Amino acid sequence: MAVLxxxxxxxxxxxxxxxxxxxxxxxxxxxxPSGKHFFGTDVNGRDMFSRVVEGARISLLVGLxxxxxxxxxxxxxGLIAGYMGGTVDSVMMRLxxxxxxxxxxxxxxxxxxxxxxxxxxxxxxLHLKLGFGNAAFVIEGITLVGYSKVLILILAxxxxxxxxMARIVRGQVLSLKNQQFVLAARSLGQSHTRIVTRHLLxxxxxxxxxxxxxxxxxxxxxxxFLSFLGLGIQAPQASWGSLLAEGAxxxxxxxxxxxxxxxxAAVMSITLLALNFLGDGLRDALDPRQRR
Amino acid sequence: MFAFILRRFLGFxxxxxxxxxLTFFLARLAPGSPFSRERKVPAFVEKxxxxxxxxxxxxxxxxxxxxxxxxxGDLRVSFKYRDRSVNELIGDGLPVSAVLGLSAFILxxxxxxxxxxxxxxxxxxxxxxxxMLGAMALISVPTxxxxxxxxxxxxxxxxxxxxxxxSSSKSLILPAITLAGPYIAYIARLMRSSMLEVLSQDFIRxxxxxxxxxxxxxxxxxxxxxxxxxxxFLGPLAANLLTGSIVVETIFNIPGMGGYFVNAILNRDVxxxxxxxxxxxxxxxxxxxxxxxxxxxxxxxxxLYE
Numbered sequence: 001m002a003v004l005x006x007x008x009x010x011x012x013x014x015x016x017x018x019x020x021x022x023x024x025x026x027x028x029x030x031x032x033p034s035g036k037h038f039f040g041t042d043v044n045g046r047d048m049f050s051r052v053v054e055g056a057r058i059s060l061l062v063g064l065x066x067x068x069x070x071x072x073x074x075x076x077x078g079l080i081a082g083y084m085g086g087t088v089d090s091v092m093m094r095l096x097x098x099x100x101x102x103x104x105x106x107x108x109x110x111x112x113x114x115x116x117x118x119x120x121x122x123x124x125x126l127h128l129k130l131g132f133g134n135a136a137f138v139i140e141g142i143t144l145v146g147y148s149k150v151l152i153l154i155l156a157x158x159x160x161x162x163x164x165m166a167r168i169v170r171g172q173v174l175s176l177k178n179q180q181f182v183l184a185a186r187s188l189g190q191s192h193t194r195i196v197t198r199h200l201l202x203x204x205x206x207x208x209x210x211x212x213x214x215x216x217x218x219x220x221x222x223x224x225f226l227s228f229l230g231l232g233i234q235a236p237q238a239s240w241g242s243l244l245a246e247g248a249x250x251x252x253x254x255x256x257x258x259x260x261x262x263x264x265a266a267v268m269s270i271t272l273l274a275l276n277f278l279g280d281g282l283r284d285a286l287d288p289r290q291r292r
Numbered sequence: 293m294f295a296f297i298l299r300r301f302l303g304f305x306x307x308x309x310x311x312x313x314l315t316f317f318l319a320r321l322a323p324g325s326p327f328s329r330e331r332k333v334p335a336f337v338e339k340x341x342x343x344x345x346x347x348x349x350x351x352x353x354x355x356x357x358x359x360x361x362x363x364x365g366d367l368r369v370s371f372k373y374r375d376r377s378v379n380e381l382i383g384d385g386l387p388v389s390a391v392l393g394l395s396a397f398i399l400x401x402x403x404x405x406x407x408x409x410x411x412x413x414x415x416x417x418x419x420x421x422x423x424m425l426g427a428m429a430l431i432s433v434p435t436x437x438x439x440x441x442x443x444x445x446x447x448x449x450x451x452x453x454x455x456x457x458x459s460s461s462k463s464l465i466l467p468a469i470t471l472a473g474p475y476i477a478y479i480a481r482l483m484r485s486s487m488l489e490v491l492s493q494d495f496i497r498x499x500x501x502x503x504x505x506x507x508x509x510x511x512x513x514x515x516x517x518x519x520x521x522x523x524x525f526l527g528p529l530a531a532n533l534l535t536g537s538i539v540v541e542t543i544f545n546i547p548g549m550g551g552y553f554v555n556a557i558l559n560r561d562v563x564x565x566x567x568x569x570x571x572x573x574x575x576x577x578x579x580x581x582x583x584x585x586x587x588x589x590x591x592x593x594x595x596l597y598e
Contacts (some may be wrong), residue, residue: 098307100528105535106569107311110318113557221434228436228539229554233543241436248440248543258444265437272432280428 016066020127051225052264055238057219059112059268062153062239066219069158071212074165075204081166082173093170096163105222108156109231112149149234153226157219165211206286219271224268238266300584304577307537309571312362315569316355319562348492356364358566367567378567381552388458389541389548393533395468400529405522407476408483409510415488424484427477436534439492439543458546476530477532482521490518516590523587527580534572 081092176182177200187194224241226232228248233239247261302517343497347354366488367378407427411420446453446466490496491514499509538550556565 033428045378100531104531106572107314110315110557110565110569114318114321119540217432224434225436225535225539229542230556231554244436244440248303261440261444265433269429269433269437270435273429276428276432 022212048259048263051187051238051243052267055240055243055264056267058150058233058237058239059223062150062157062223063156063220066157066161066223067212067215069155070162070165070215070219071208073158074162075169075208077162078166078169079173081202082170083177083196083200089170096166100163104160108160109226112152112156113231116149116152119152123148146179149232152231153223157222161215161218165208165215168207170212172207173200176200176203210279210282210286211281213275217275220272228274240264244268300581304581307577308573311573312566312570315566316358316562319560319565320351367504368563370564371561378564381564382567385547385549385552387548388546389537392464392467392471392540392548393537394545395464396471397530397544399468399472400479401522401526403472403476405519406481408480409487409515411480411484411489412487412491412504413510423480427480430477431474435470435473436543438473438538439540442466442470443543467540467546470543471533471536473513474566474597475532479522479525482525483518484520487514487518490514520587520590523583525588526583530579531576534576
């Protein structure tokens with residue numbers, strides 16, 4: 001928990017504290033870690049510390065938002081399947097089983113490659129007007145074009161990781177909906193939507209939050225997996241995956257630039273480990289079935 | 293049993309068809325033609341090119357013609373790897389990937405089951421907590437971290453094993469360990485909790501009361517039941533190993549299917565992409581089928597084929 005807080009705080013405030021630009025290049029190529037550059041510099045003389053921090057921002061952003069997307073899809077799907085029951089339920093769950101078995105990541109990679117240019121064009125022509133009282137902001141879509149890949153990744157990865165969430169929510173709903181408070185609510189004449197949103201959903205929050213915490217590291221892993229292959233975040237933006245890819249490329253027998261690989265690897269592993277521990281701890285605390 | 297197999301087989305065909313259709317249309321609808329280069333080609337040359345690669349006509353005509361070719365087992369030719377058919381390319385890559393995947397699969401299941409059972413039998417001892425902490429760490433460290441680190445240590449510093457490539461049986465060791473690592477950990481955790489649950493059940497107490505030794509109880513009674521969750525995880529495991537192998541092949545420079553997949557996407561090489569996806573899909577759905585059959589054979593309580 002403490003580790004997580006430190007990492008999140010660093011990603012948020014480090015740019016303001018250290019005034020190093022992750023994109024500014026210098027003549028100082030492959031400088032080992034020192035007082036000025038904590039994590040050394042890379043092939044273009046860019047400061048690795050600020051690159052890792054920037055990578056952390058993107059990776060955490062994608063992880064969190066992707067997990068939220070999966071949360072919405074998974075919860076809705078599970079709620080519908082569990083609440084409707086019968087044929088609807090068995091068809092929906094059969095679909096989940098099939099999706100488990102096909103290489104989803106592969107299809108998603110292809111889809112993200114197809115839709116990225118389309119979204120880019122859409123964003124370039126977009127004028128978003130936001131009004132707050134008298135003040136009105138206009139967001140020019142063109143400024144968002146650089147983030148289109150990030151956006152696509154968030155949506156795409158959210159669409160991969162919702163299966164487990166849907167299964168768990170469905171299981172919970174199945175046991176909840178036969179309990180007496182649901183019967184009471186129905187005999188009071190409440191509509192189905194009201195029963196689902198006001199009575200079932202609050203009872204699900206605990207377990208859903210647990211699996212949300214466990215989805216975040218999974219999405220971060222997927223994102224860095226894509227970026228590592230060069231199919232995710234594109235240069236000059238950096239994520240942990242693309243930094244690791246650069247680090248892995250410069251491994252050679254003559255001179256080892258270990259800091260290019262070691263630091264991103266360490267930061268990423270520690271973050272994932274902390275998130276997994278947090279999720280596991282929460283699950284043990286909140287999910288009595290799993291307790292041992 | 294026959295009806296069950298038939299139904300599963302029909303489902304298999306439907307899933308495969310969906311995946312092929314999806315991949316084909318996604319790849320064909322992607323902006324940018326596979327032939328766009330710096331120099332503009334004259335119109336008639338482009339027409340010839342399209343004709344040669346069977347890309348003329350409407351999208352629907354292309355699609356139906358492609359399905360027809362697929363039924364004859366023809367995966368067509370690659371755009372980028374000149375004069376080589378997708379069948380040949382896959383014929384080169386598939387055995388390599390299969391060996392890697394299979395060894396990782398065996399490694400993950402055997403080591404995982406063994407470690408998990410050991411931890412469950414020695415619950416609350418140093419072995420238990422130690423291996424579970426290790427498992428957590430292994431799950432959290434992605435393969436593209438463990439891979440390069442292993443290369444650094446065993447390949448460059450100690451010089452025990454080759455850094456990459458695909459020359460001897462020695463070059464299989466590091467990639468297989470890298471690929472299997474997280475799943476050894478995952479299966480060990482799964483196995484431990486399932487084994488603990490089984491060991492607390494009545495029939496185990498009966499077996500103990502009969503005077504069977506610990507090892508006999510586990511080997512003859514507990515393992516058969518406790519392994520069921522692992523069997524049902526084998527399908528997703530295969531899917532994960534498959535996507536994982538793409539990364540591992542990149543790290544270790546292994547000439548398998550993974551490289552073709554990445555290049556096919558980057559080059560918009562439609563038929564190569566479709567071919568690779570089809571092969572992946574056939575492997576996965578086929579494995580799931582085998583797993584289903586194995587599951588019913590192991591667990592008499594489940595009747596899938598009534």
